Amino acid sequence: MKKIIVHFQHWLQTNQTKRFLDKGFIFLFLVATLISSSFIFVVVGIVLERGIIPFVTDNFGLGPVNLFRFLTGDIYLTGDTFYSVSYEIGYLIIATLYNAFLALLIALPIGVLSALFIAKIAPKWLASILRTTVEILASIPSIVYGLFGVTIIINQVYLFADGLGIQSRAGLSVLSTAILLAIMILPTITVVSELAIRSVHPSIEQGALALGATVTQKNFKVVLPSAKSGIFSGIILGLGRALGEATAVSLVSGSRFSGYSFNIFEITSTLTSRMLEGMKETQGVDYSIRFSMGLVLLAVIIITNFALNFVKNRIGNIHE
Amino acid sequence: MNRKTLTKLTDMFWQTLTFLASSVSLFVLGAIVVYVFNTGWKLMNIDLIRYDYRSNTYIGEIVDIPEFCLCEPTLSLDEETFYSEKWGVALKNDEDVLGKNIVIVEYVHQNSPLNELVNKSSVGPRTFALLDGYVVRRIAFFGLPSALDLYGAETMIQMLDGVDQFRELELITQGGGIRGSIYTTLWLVGLTLMFALPIGVASAIYLNEFASKRSRITRYFRQFIELLTGVPSIVYGLMGLAFFVPLVSSLTEATGPSLISGALTLAVIVLPVIIRTTEESLRVIPDEYRQASYALGATKMQTVTKVILPSAFPGILSATLLAIGRIVGESAALIFAIGVIIRDEISIFGQSTSLAVHIYAMLTDEPANIELSATISIIIIAIVLVMNFLIKLATRNFAKKSFEGGLI
Numbered sequence: 001m002k003k004i005i006v007h008f009q010h011w012l013q014t015n016q017t018k019r020f021l022d023k024g025f026i027f028l029f030l031v032a033t034l035i036s037s038s039f040i041f042v043v044v045g046i047v048l049e050r051g052i053i054p055f056v057t058d059n060f061g062l063g064p065v066n067l068f069r070f071l072t073g074d075i076y077l078t079g080d081t082f083y084s085v086s087y088e089i090g091y092l093i094i095a096t097l098y099n100a101f102l103a104l105l106i107a108l109p110i111g112v113l114s115a116l117f118i119a120k121i122a123p124k125w126l127a128s129i130l131r132t133t134v135e136i137l138a139s140i141p142s143i144v145y146g147l148f149g150v151t152i153i154i155n156q157v158y159l160f161a162d163g164l165g166i167q168s169r170a171g172l173s174v175l176s177t178a179i180l181l182a183i184m185i186l187p188t189i190t191v192v193s194e195l196a197i198r199s200v201h202p203s204i205e206q207g208a209l210a211l212g213a214t215v216t217q218k219n220f221k222v223v224l225p226s227a228k229s230g231i232f233s234g235i236i237l238g239l240g241r242a243l244g245e246a247t248a249v250s251l252v253s254g255s256r257f258s259g260y261s262f263n264i265f266e267i268t269s270t271l272t273s274r275m276l277e278g279m280k281e282t283q284g285v286d287y288s289i290r291f292s293m294g295l296v297l298l299a300v301i302i303i304t305n306f307a308l309n310f311v312k313n314r315i316g317n318i319h320e
Numbered sequence: 321m322n323r324k325t326l327t328k329l330t331d332m333f334w335q336t337l338t339f340l341a342s343s344v345s346l347f348v349l350g351a352i353v354v355y356v357f358n359t360g361w362k363l364m365n366i367d368l369i370r371y372d373y374r375s376n377t378y379i380g381e382i383v384d385i386p387e388f389c390l391c392e393p394t395l396s397l398d399e400e401t402f403y404s405e406k407w408g409v410a411l412k413n414d415e416d417v418l419g420k421n422i423v424i425v426e427y428v429h430q431n432s433p434l435n436e437l438v439n440k441s442s443v444g445p446r447t448f449a450l451l452d453g454y455v456v457r458r459i460a461f462f463g464l465p466s467a468l469d470l471y472g473a474e475t476m477i478q479m480l481d482g483v484d485q486f487r488e489l490e491l492i493t494q495g496g497g498i499r500g501s502i503y504t505t506l507w508l509v510g511l512t513l514m515f516a517l518p519i520g521v522a523s524a525i526y527l528n529e530f531a532s533k534r535s536r537i538t539r540y541f542r543q544f545i546e547l548l549t550g551v552p553s554i555v556y557g558l559m560g561l562a563f564f565v566p567l568v569s570s571l572t573e574a575t576g577p578s579l580i581s582g583a584l585t586l587a588v589i590v591l592p593v594i595i596r597t598t599e600e601s602l603r604v605i606p607d608e609y610r611q612a613s614y615a616l617g618a619t620k621m622q623t624v625t626k627v628i629l630p631s632a633f634p635g636i637l638s639a640t641l642l643a644i645g646r647i648v649g650e651s652a653a654l655i656f657a658i659g660v661i662i663r664d665e666i667s668i669f670g671q672s673t674s675l676a677v678h679i680y681a682m683l684t685d686e687p688a689n690i691e692l693s694a695t696i697s698i699i700i701i702a703i704v705l706v707m708n709f710l711i712k713l714a715t716r717n718f719a720k721k722s723f724e725g726g727l728i
Binding site: 039144146 | 332339344348519525530540545551555562563595621645648649650655679683688690694
C-alpha cells in the first residue's frame with residue numbers, strides 16, 4: 001500500500017502530469033467563463049422564446065395577438081382574462097418613458113448641482129458627509145423606497161393635489177411615481193456627475209480663473225460644460241434604472257388599464273408594474289404576454305441607451 | 321447697484337442653489353430613516369424572529385400523566401400576573417387590538433409540562449410548546465366545567481392548580497413573526513453564494529490571468545458579462561420563472577417555484593458584480609508575484625491557489641459582501657422566481673419569501689401591514705449598512721497593506 005502511495009506521489013510530480021493537470025485546471029476556469037458569459041444569451045433567449053408565443057401560435061384557439069395593435073393600442077385587455085387575446089401595451093410604453101423622463105427632469109438638476117457642491121464648493125468634512133449619504137441612498141433596496149413611497153410620498157401628493165382642488169386616487173399617480181423614481185436615480189446621477197466634475201483637467205479651471213472669472217462663474221460656465229459627457233453617462237445609467245424599476249413603482253403608480261396618462265395626478269402603469277401585477281397562471285396567453293412585455297422593456301431600454309449614447313458622442317467633451 | 325455687487329449676488333445665488341440641491345439627499349435619507357424607525361421600531365424585539373407569521377389556533381393536550389414543575393418562577397412577575405407553581409406557567413389579563421379582554425401567557429418555566437403539548441387540531445405541527453405571548457382561549461377538564469378566558473387569568477390558574485390533568489387547551493399562537501422569512505433569506509444568501517462565487521471567481525481569474533489580453537474573444541466574454549448588469553431585475557425574474565423553475569422541478573422534488581430556483585436566479589444577478597470586483601483586485605497584484613512563482617517552478621495551478629487567490633482575498637471578500645447586500649435587497653426577480661407566499665416552515669424545494677419579498681407581500685395585501693413592513697425595512701437597511709461598512713473596512717485594510725510586506 002505504501003509503495004502505491006509513493007508511486008502515486010512520484011507520478012504526480014513528473015512534468016508530464018503537471019502539465020496535464022494544469023491544462024485541465026485552466027480548462028475548468030474556461031468553462032466557468034463560458035458559463036458566465038452565456039447567461040446573457042439565456043436571459044434574452046428565454047424571454048424571446050416565451051415572448052413571441054402569443055404572436056405566432058393560436059393561443060388555444062383564441063388566435064394570435066395582433067403585433068401592431070399590441071405595440072400601439074391603449075387598452076390593456078379587451079374582454080376577459082384567458083378568453084381574449086386583444087392585449088395592447090402602447091400606452092404602457094409611453095407611460096414608462098414619460099415617468100422616467102419626469103423623474104430625470106427632477107433628479108438631473110438636483111444631482112448635478114449637488115455633485116458640483118460636493119466636488120468643488122463644500123468644505124472637506126461636509127463633502128465626506130454628503131458622499132456617505134449618497135452612497136447609503138444608493139444602497140437602500142427598492143422595496144424600502146417602495147414602502148416610503150406608498151406611505152409618505154403618496155400622502156403628500158394627495159394633500160398637494162387636494163390643495164389644488166384636484167381629487168387624486170389616494171395619491172397613487174404619475175407624480176408619486178416620478179418623485180419616487182427621481183429619489184432612486186438621484187444617487188446614481190450624483191455619483192457619476194461628481195466623478196466627471198472631478199476629472200475635469202485643472203488647467204481648464206486655471207485658465208478660466210486667469211481670465212478673471214469668479215470661482216462660481218468658473219464652476220458653472222467652465223467646469224460643468226467640460227464635464228457634460230460624464231454627466232450624460234450618469235443620465236444613461238439613471239434612466240436605465242428608472243425604466244427597469246419594478247417593485248417600488250408598482251406600489252405607487254396605481255393600476256391603469258387603459259388610456260394615456262399625461263396628467264400628473266392621474267393613476268398610471270408602467271411596463272414593469274403591469275408585469276408584476278395579477279400573475280395568476282403558469283401558462284396561457286396571460287402568462288406569455290408578460291414575457292412579450294419583458295421583451296418590449298428590453299427593447300425600450302436598448303433603444304433609449306443607443307439614442308442617448310448617440311447624443312453623448314455628438315456633444316463630446318470640450319477638452320477632448 | 322454696480323456691476324461688482326451684481327456679480328457677487330448672482331454668485332451667491334448659484335452657490336446657495338448647489339447647497340440646497342445637495343441637502344435634498346440628506347433630507348431624503350433623513351426622512352426615510354426617521355419614518356422607518358418611527359413606524360417600525362415598536363415591533364422590533366427578539367420575539368420577531370421566534371414567532372410564526374400567521375397566528376394559528378391550536379388545541380393542545382398532554383397525553384401522559386404530567387411531571388409537575390413545582391417550581392418558582394426564574395424572573396420576578398408583577399402583581400397583575402398569576403403564576404401556577406404546579407404547572408410552571410404564568411397567565412395575565414390583557415386586551416387585544418380590538419379592546420376585547422383576553423388571557424395571555426406571560427411566562428413558561430423551562431421545566432413546565434406545558435413545554436411539550438400534542439396538537440389535536442389538523443393544522444400545524446404535531447407537537448408544540450407553549451410560548452409566552454400565546455393567547456389562552458379555554459382550558460377543558462375531565463368532569464369539570466371549562467375555564468374560559470372571560471373568567472380571567474386568576475380563575476384559570478386556580479382551576480388549573482386544582483387538577484392533575486386537563487382534557488385540552490385552546491390557544492391562539494402569536495403571529496406577526498418573521499422567522500420563516502429570515503430563514504429563507506439566510507438560505508438564499510448561502511445557496512446563491514454557493515452557486516455564484518466559484519463560477520464568478522474562476523471566471524475573473526481566467527479573464528485576468530489566462531485569457532490572452534488582446535484577443536477578440538476575451539473582449540466579447542467581458543462584454544457579454546458586462547451586459548448582464550444592464551438587464552432589469554424583473555427580466556431576471558422572468559428568466560428564473562421560465563428557465564430555472566422548470567429546470568429545478570425536473571431535477572429535484574420541487575413542483576413549482578422554489579427556494580433553489582430563486583437562488584439560481586439571484587446567482588445570475590450577482591455574477592457580474594462578483595466577476596468585476598474580483599477582477600479589480602486581481603489587476604492590482606504586481607506581475608512580479610506571478611513571475612516569482614513561475615521562476616520557483618510552480619505550476620499555473622499552484623500559482624493560482626497559493627499566490628493569486630490569497631492576494632485577491634480582500635477583493636473576493638468585497639465581492640461576497642456586495643453580493644449579500646444585493647441578495648437581501650432584491651425583490652422583483654424573487655417575486656417571479658420564488659413567489660409571494662409567506663411561509664413559516666421552510667423547505668428549499670418549496671415557496672417562501674425573503675425579507676424584501678415579505679414586505680412586498682404585506683404591502684400588496686389588504687389591509688397592508690405598514691408597521692411590520694417598516695420593522696423589516698429597519699433590518700434590511702441595517703444589513704445593507706453593515707455590508708457597506710465591512711466593504712470599506714476590507715478595502716481600506718487592503719490598501720494599507722498594499723503589496724509591500726510580502727504575502728503570507
